[in-house]
Amino acid sequence: MKESVYTAYENLPLFLNAETVAKLLGISISSSYELMHEKGFPSLRIGSRLIVPKEKFRAWVEEKTGGSI
Structure with missing residues (x-):
């Protein structure tokens, strides 16, 4: 499994x-x-x-996980 280097959502790039x-x-x-x-x-x-x-990705993840990320 690939490991993310990002530790917080705020650290992600805009795109x-x-x-x-x-x-x-x-x-x-x-x-x-x-x-x-x-x-x-x-x-x-x-x-x-x-x-x-970034914002659309977060919304997609929340939708797919039932709002819990």
Whole structure:
């Protein structure tokens, strides 16, 4: 399992890339890319890059965990 280097939500960057999402969720980068392409996941395409706004990611996690993160 990948280990996150972030110890607090406030320390996250405003936009998360696939590597950061993978570390936060403890999944592989390829699984992170698959997740970022799923309907309902809050990713944005900027040119050829996929990014996730920090606030939208937190809301998604809370929704999927029943509001407990």
